[in-house]
Amino acid sequence: MNNEIELILARLSTMSDNIVIHIGNNKEGYDKEKLIEHVKKQDKIGKMFVEMYMEYIRATIKGF
Protein backbone atom coordinates (compact mmCIF):
# COMPACT_ATOMS: atom_id res chain seq x y z
CA MET A 1 0.00 0.00 0.00
CA ASN A 2 1.53 3.32 -0.96
CA ASN A 3 2.33 6.16 1.41
CA GLU A 4 -0.50 8.40 0.20
CA ILE A 5 -3.14 5.76 0.83
CA GLU A 6 -1.70 5.02 4.25
CA LEU A 7 -1.75 8.71 5.08
CA ILE A 8 -5.39 9.10 4.03
CA LEU A 9 -6.42 5.96 5.93
CA ALA A 10 -4.75 7.38 9.03
CA ARG A 11 -6.70 10.63 8.61
CA LEU A 12 -9.93 8.75 8.00
CA SER A 13 -9.45 6.69 11.15
CA THR A 14 -10.00 9.88 13.18
CA MET A 15 -13.12 10.94 11.25
CA SER A 16 -16.24 11.54 13.28
CA ASP A 17 -18.83 8.73 13.20
CA ASN A 18 -21.54 11.37 12.77
CA ILE A 19 -20.29 12.52 9.36
CA VAL A 20 -21.71 11.35 6.04
CA ILE A 21 -20.04 12.66 2.88
CA HIS A 22 -22.18 12.93 -0.27
CA ILE A 23 -19.97 12.73 -3.32
CA GLY A 24 -21.45 13.83 -6.62
CA ASN A 25 -24.21 11.79 -8.15
CA ASN A 26 -23.81 8.76 -5.93
CA LYS A 27 -27.10 7.81 -4.28
CA GLU A 28 -25.52 6.68 -1.05
CA GLY A 29 -23.54 8.89 1.27
CA TYR A 30 -20.24 7.64 2.67
CA ASP A 31 -19.51 7.36 6.35
CA LYS A 32 -16.13 6.59 7.85
CA GLU A 33 -16.39 2.81 7.43
CA LYS A 34 -17.48 3.00 3.80
CA LEU A 35 -14.80 5.53 2.89
CA ILE A 36 -12.07 3.40 4.47
CA GLU A 37 -13.37 0.42 2.48
CA HIS A 38 -13.33 2.36 -0.81
CA VAL A 39 -9.88 3.82 -0.18
CA LYS A 40 -8.49 0.37 0.60
CA LYS A 41 -10.10 -1.08 -2.54
CA GLN A 42 -8.83 1.88 -4.61
CA ASP A 43 -11.96 1.82 -6.73
CA LYS A 44 -13.31 4.95 -8.47
CA ILE A 45 -14.55 6.55 -5.23
CA GLY A 46 -11.44 5.48 -3.33
CA LYS A 47 -9.06 6.94 -5.90
CA MET A 48 -11.04 10.14 -6.15
CA PHE A 49 -11.07 10.55 -2.38
CA VAL A 50 -7.30 10.04 -2.08
CA GLU A 51 -6.66 12.54 -4.88
CA MET A 52 -9.03 15.05 -3.30
CA TYR A 53 -7.41 14.65 0.13
CA MET A 54 -3.84 14.95 -1.18
CA GLU A 55 -4.70 18.15 -3.02
CA TYR A 56 -6.24 19.50 0.17
CA ILE A 57 -3.15 18.57 2.22
CA ARG A 58 -0.90 20.35 -0.29
CA ALA A 59 -3.16 23.41 -0.08
CA THR A 60 -2.95 23.48 3.72
CA ILE A 61 0.83 23.80 3.33
CA LYS A 62 0.79 26.37 0.51
CA GLY A 63 -2.26 28.26 1.77
CA PHE A 64 -5.82 28.42 0.43
Add this chain to the structure above:
Amino acid sequence: MKVLITRPDHDIVTTYLSNWSKDLIKLAENYGFKVKDLNGEDANKPLFESFVKAQKPELILLNGHGNENMVCGFKNQPLVTAEEDLLKGSVVHALACDSSSNLGLKAVENGTIAYFGYKNPFCFITEKTNECRPNEDKFGKIFKIPAIETPKNLISGKTMRDAYENGIKCYREAILNKSSSFTEEENEQLRLILFFNMKGLSIETNSPEFKL
Protein backbone atom coordinates in the same frame (compact mmCIF):
# COMPACT_ATOMS: atom_id res chain seq x y z
CA MET B 1 -36.96 40.36 -14.75
CA LYS B 2 -37.68 36.65 -14.51
CA VAL B 3 -35.84 33.87 -12.74
CA LEU B 4 -36.46 30.18 -13.31
CA ILE B 5 -35.37 27.84 -10.55
CA THR B 6 -35.44 24.04 -10.69
CA ARG B 7 -35.72 22.14 -7.39
CA PRO B 8 -36.07 18.38 -7.79
CA ASP B 9 -36.25 16.58 -4.45
CA HIS B 10 -36.28 12.85 -5.14
CA ASP B 11 -33.26 11.82 -3.01
CA ILE B 12 -31.17 13.11 -0.10
CA VAL B 13 -28.85 15.20 -2.26
CA THR B 14 -31.58 16.94 -4.25
CA THR B 15 -33.67 17.41 -1.09
CA TYR B 16 -30.83 19.39 0.47
CA LEU B 17 -30.20 21.47 -2.67
CA SER B 18 -33.91 22.15 -2.99
CA ASN B 19 -34.10 23.29 0.64
CA TRP B 20 -31.04 25.53 0.28
CA SER B 21 -32.61 27.31 -2.68
CA LYS B 22 -35.64 28.49 -0.73
CA ASP B 23 -33.52 31.43 0.46
CA LEU B 24 -32.84 32.34 -3.17
CA ILE B 25 -36.55 32.39 -3.99
CA LYS B 26 -37.22 34.84 -1.14
CA LEU B 27 -34.26 37.00 -2.13
CA ALA B 28 -35.29 37.09 -5.78
CA GLU B 29 -38.83 38.13 -4.83
CA ASN B 30 -37.42 40.89 -2.61
CA TYR B 31 -35.39 42.16 -5.57
CA GLY B 32 -38.50 42.27 -7.72
CA PHE B 33 -37.88 39.18 -9.83
CA LYS B 34 -40.87 37.18 -11.06
CA VAL B 35 -39.98 33.69 -9.85
CA LYS B 36 -40.94 30.47 -11.58
CA ASP B 37 -40.25 27.63 -9.16
CA LEU B 38 -40.17 24.18 -10.77
CA ASN B 39 -40.29 22.19 -7.55
CA GLY B 40 -40.32 18.40 -7.13
CA GLU B 41 -42.04 16.63 -10.02
CA ASP B 42 -42.40 19.95 -11.87
CA ALA B 43 -38.64 19.95 -12.46
CA ASN B 44 -39.23 18.10 -15.72
CA LYS B 45 -38.13 18.67 -19.30
CA PRO B 46 -41.50 19.68 -20.83
CA LEU B 47 -42.21 22.35 -18.20
CA PHE B 48 -38.62 23.58 -18.18
CA GLU B 49 -38.38 23.85 -21.94
CA SER B 50 -41.76 25.49 -22.42
CA PHE B 51 -41.06 28.15 -19.78
CA VAL B 52 -37.61 28.95 -21.11
CA LYS B 53 -38.79 29.22 -24.73
CA ALA B 54 -41.88 31.30 -23.91
CA GLN B 55 -40.59 33.54 -21.13
CA LYS B 56 -36.85 33.78 -21.81
CA PRO B 57 -35.86 34.20 -18.15
CA GLU B 58 -32.89 36.45 -17.55
CA LEU B 59 -31.64 34.15 -14.77
CA ILE B 60 -31.83 30.36 -14.56
CA LEU B 61 -30.88 28.58 -11.32
CA LEU B 62 -30.50 24.84 -11.80
CA ASN B 63 -30.30 22.37 -8.94
CA GLY B 64 -29.89 18.64 -9.41
CA HIS B 65 -27.63 15.87 -10.49
CA GLY B 66 -25.53 16.30 -13.58
CA ASN B 67 -22.47 15.42 -15.55
CA GLU B 68 -20.20 17.24 -17.96
CA ASN B 69 -22.92 17.23 -20.65
CA MET B 70 -26.19 17.79 -18.79
CA VAL B 71 -28.08 18.96 -15.76
CA CYS B 72 -31.00 16.81 -14.60
CA GLY B 73 -34.33 17.36 -12.97
CA PHE B 74 -36.79 15.16 -11.12
CA LYS B 75 -35.77 11.49 -11.01
CA ASN B 76 -32.65 12.46 -12.97
CA GLN B 77 -34.32 13.08 -16.31
CA PRO B 78 -32.13 15.44 -18.39
CA LEU B 79 -33.37 19.04 -18.35
CA VAL B 80 -30.72 20.62 -20.52
CA THR B 81 -27.86 19.11 -22.47
CA ALA B 82 -24.77 20.39 -24.23
CA GLU B 83 -26.38 19.81 -27.65
CA GLU B 84 -29.17 22.34 -27.04
CA ASP B 85 -29.18 26.15 -27.07
CA LEU B 86 -32.01 26.49 -24.54
CA LEU B 87 -29.90 28.66 -22.27
CA LYS B 88 -29.16 31.31 -24.91
CA GLY B 89 -29.50 34.87 -23.64
CA SER B 90 -29.70 33.89 -19.95
CA VAL B 91 -27.33 33.91 -17.02
CA VAL B 92 -27.18 30.40 -15.58
CA HIS B 93 -26.04 28.99 -12.27
CA ALA B 94 -25.98 25.20 -11.96
CA LEU B 95 -25.61 23.58 -8.55
CA ALA B 96 -24.86 20.20 -10.08
CA CYS B 97 -21.85 17.99 -10.73
CA ASP B 98 -19.38 18.60 -13.53
CA SER B 99 -21.61 20.59 -15.88
CA SER B 100 -19.13 23.43 -16.37
CA SER B 101 -16.70 21.06 -18.06
CA ASN B 102 -18.61 20.85 -21.32
CA LEU B 103 -22.23 22.01 -21.04
CA GLY B 104 -21.11 25.36 -19.62
CA LEU B 105 -18.53 25.89 -22.37
CA LYS B 106 -20.97 24.97 -25.13
CA ALA B 107 -23.73 27.09 -23.60
CA VAL B 108 -21.59 30.24 -23.70
CA GLU B 109 -20.48 29.42 -27.27
CA ASN B 110 -24.20 29.24 -28.14
CA GLY B 111 -25.05 32.60 -26.59
CA THR B 112 -25.53 32.06 -22.85
CA ILE B 113 -24.35 35.28 -21.17
CA ALA B 114 -22.59 33.45 -18.33
CA TYR B 115 -22.60 29.92 -17.01
CA PHE B 116 -21.62 29.31 -13.39
CA GLY B 117 -21.18 25.75 -12.29
CA TYR B 118 -18.78 23.12 -11.06
CA LYS B 119 -16.01 21.36 -12.99
CA ASN B 120 -16.01 18.38 -10.63
CA PRO B 121 -18.56 16.48 -8.52
CA PHE B 122 -20.34 18.75 -6.04
CA CYS B 123 -20.01 17.30 -2.54
CA PHE B 124 -21.28 18.09 0.93
CA ILE B 125 -21.48 16.64 4.40
CA THR B 126 -24.58 15.75 6.36
CA GLU B 127 -25.03 14.87 9.99
CA LYS B 128 -25.90 11.19 10.37
CA THR B 129 -28.26 11.89 13.25
CA ASN B 130 -30.10 14.59 11.28
CA GLU B 131 -30.05 13.24 7.77
CA CYS B 132 -33.06 14.33 5.68
CA ARG B 133 -33.63 17.25 8.05
CA PRO B 134 -31.70 19.98 6.26
CA ASN B 135 -32.90 22.69 8.63
CA GLU B 136 -31.55 20.86 11.69
CA ASP B 137 -28.41 19.47 10.06
CA LYS B 138 -25.45 21.33 11.59
CA PHE B 139 -23.06 20.27 8.81
CA GLY B 140 -25.36 20.82 5.85
CA LYS B 141 -25.72 24.52 6.52
CA ILE B 142 -21.94 25.00 6.39
CA PHE B 143 -22.12 23.97 2.71
CA LYS B 144 -25.31 25.86 1.95
CA ILE B 145 -23.82 29.27 2.66
CA PRO B 146 -21.03 29.25 0.02
CA ALA B 147 -23.12 27.19 -2.40
CA ILE B 148 -25.75 29.91 -2.68
CA GLU B 149 -23.38 32.89 -2.48
CA THR B 150 -22.85 33.24 -6.23
CA PRO B 151 -26.58 33.02 -7.06
CA LYS B 152 -27.27 35.58 -4.32
CA ASN B 153 -24.77 37.93 -5.96
CA LEU B 154 -26.40 37.42 -9.36
CA ILE B 155 -29.85 38.23 -7.94
CA SER B 156 -28.56 41.35 -6.19
CA GLY B 157 -27.07 42.76 -9.38
CA LYS B 158 -23.35 42.12 -9.05
CA THR B 159 -21.25 41.72 -12.18
CA MET B 160 -20.53 38.21 -13.41
CA ARG B 161 -16.90 38.59 -12.34
CA ASP B 162 -17.82 39.79 -8.85
CA ALA B 163 -20.43 37.05 -8.40
CA TYR B 164 -17.80 34.43 -9.16
CA GLU B 165 -15.08 36.02 -7.01
CA ASN B 166 -17.46 36.49 -4.10
CA GLY B 167 -18.43 32.82 -4.37
CA ILE B 168 -14.77 31.79 -4.14
CA LYS B 169 -14.21 34.21 -1.27
CA CYS B 170 -17.18 32.75 0.61
CA TYR B 171 -15.79 29.25 0.23
CA ARG B 172 -12.35 30.42 1.39
CA GLU B 173 -13.84 32.10 4.46
CA ALA B 174 -15.78 28.95 5.31
CA ILE B 175 -12.59 26.88 5.01
CA LEU B 176 -10.59 29.20 7.24
CA ASN B 177 -13.35 29.56 9.82
CA LYS B 178 -12.67 27.04 12.58
CA SER B 179 -15.95 26.60 14.33
CA SER B 180 -15.77 25.87 18.02
CA SER B 181 -19.08 24.03 17.66
CA PHE B 182 -17.28 21.18 15.96
CA THR B 183 -14.43 18.90 16.93
CA GLU B 184 -11.07 19.29 15.16
CA GLU B 185 -11.75 16.07 13.25
CA GLU B 186 -15.13 17.39 12.07
CA ASN B 187 -13.53 20.70 11.08
CA GLU B 188 -10.94 18.85 8.99
CA GLN B 189 -13.57 16.95 7.00
CA LEU B 190 -15.63 20.10 6.52
CA ARG B 191 -12.60 22.01 5.24
CA LEU B 192 -11.65 19.15 2.90
CA ILE B 193 -15.01 19.06 1.17
CA LEU B 194 -15.41 22.86 1.12
CA PHE B 195 -11.97 23.06 -0.51
CA PHE B 196 -13.00 20.53 -3.15
CA ASN B 197 -16.11 22.53 -4.01
CA MET B 198 -14.15 25.79 -4.09
CA LYS B 199 -11.70 24.29 -6.58
CA GLY B 200 -14.58 23.16 -8.75
CA LEU B 201 -16.56 26.40 -8.87
CA SER B 202 -16.11 27.96 -12.28
CA ILE B 203 -17.48 30.57 -14.64
CA GLU B 204 -17.69 30.63 -18.41
CA THR B 205 -18.56 34.00 -19.90
CA ASN B 206 -17.67 36.48 -22.61
CA SER B 207 -19.25 39.27 -20.54
CA PRO B 208 -17.56 39.46 -17.14
CA GLU B 209 -18.85 43.00 -16.46
CA PHE B 210 -22.47 42.17 -17.29
CA LYS B 211 -25.01 42.49 -14.50
CA LEU B 212 -28.69 41.65 -14.24
